[in-house]
Amino acid sequence: MKKLILVVLDGLCDEIAQLKMGYMKHLEEVLLARKSTVVASLPTLSRPLYETILTGKQPYEHGIVHNLNRSQSQSKSIFHEVAAAGGISAAAAYHWISELYLNGDQNSVQHRFHLSGEAPIHYGIFYYEDHYPDSHVFMDAFYLLKTYQPDFMLIHPMNVDDAGHKGGVLSEGYGLAARRVDGILSMALPEWINAGYEIIVTADHGMSEDRGHGGGTARERHVPFWYIGTQTEVLPTEQVALKAFIMNCLEI
Numbered sequence: 336m337k338k339l340i341l342v343v344l345d346g347l348c349d350e351i352a353q354l355k356m357g358y359m360k361h362l363e364e365v366l367l368a369r370k371s372t373v374v375a376s377l378p379t380l381s382r383p384l385y386e387t388i389l390t391g392k393q394p395y396e397h398g399i400v401h402n403l404n405r406s407q408s409q410s411k412s413i414f415h416e417v418a419a420a421g422g423i424s425a426a427a428a429y430h431w432i433s434e435l436y437l438n439g440d441q442n443s444v445q446h447r448f449h450l451s452g453e454a455p456i457h458y459g460i461f462y463y464e465d466h467y468p469d470s471h472v473f474m475d476a477f478y479l480l481k482t483y484q485p486d487f488m489l490i491h492p493m494n495v496d497d498a499g500h501k502g503g504v505l506s507e508g509y510g511l512a513a514r515r516v517d518g519i520l521s522m523a524l525p526e527w528i529n530a531g532y533e534i535i536v537t538a539d540h541g542m543s544e545d546r547g548h549g550g551g552t553a554r555e556r557h558v559p560f561w562y563i564g565t566q567t568e569v570l571p572t573e574q575v576a577l578k579a580f581i582m583n584c585l586e587i
């Protein structure tokens with residue numbers, strides 16, 4: 336099995352990513368990363384699309400079609416596939432990931448740390464405030480990577496989405512949140528590449544000017560997809576194809 340880190344930047348639209356994320360653009364320019372634009376499934380809401388990214392199913396198939404559904408996923412996710420292949424998974428992510436794959440409707444405080452080694456996510460640190468700093472999410476991820484050397488790691492920061500809900504996709508705050516996380520990626524990625532990880536950076540959905548998302552406008556649906564790794568196949572352009580691509584990268 337190969338090792339892969341999946342970074343899902345919540346709420347990052349492709350158009351603003353192109354304008355603000357100079358480090359990721361640099362990796363593209365010097366051919367260290369390949370880039371596609373992925374069309375997110377509908378509705379462009381977080382919980383349905385975490386499930387679509389991780390299970391490869393459309394929302395009508397996996398049944399998580401709104402954010403208020405707090406039940407556990409009934410589908411086979413990348414975490415399950417990694418565990419079945421004998422690998423280790425970890426996640427530094429919003430608590431909805433823990434609800435979907437570990438605990439169902441849960442107490443966010445009680446389930447902040449999941450370090451028992453129990454599948455499908457063997458090791459997790461989950462936050463529950465949308466303004467929990469992206470820098471801290473990456474520090475949580477660094478801790479899990481160093482301590483448990485997972486084969487598959489999900490990193491899921493929320494500050495871009497949070498800024499979008501405060502000011503909209505064209506606001507100064509949203510652009511600055513994208514710039515900040517690009518800076519964090521510039522500190523993290525060289526280390527992970529040296530450690531032998533393949534890396535994907537993408538988003539669940541984008542953002543609208545009305546400070547919301549859920550609909551079908553280009554800014555809500557079009558998200559970036561960067562890939563750093565050895566696969567030569569054409570990059571996915573539909574979100575529902577991400578799981579299959581990631582399985583190929585992991586060689587599962």
Ligand SMILES: [Zn+2]
Nearest residue numbers: 346381496548
């Ligand atoms: Zn949101």
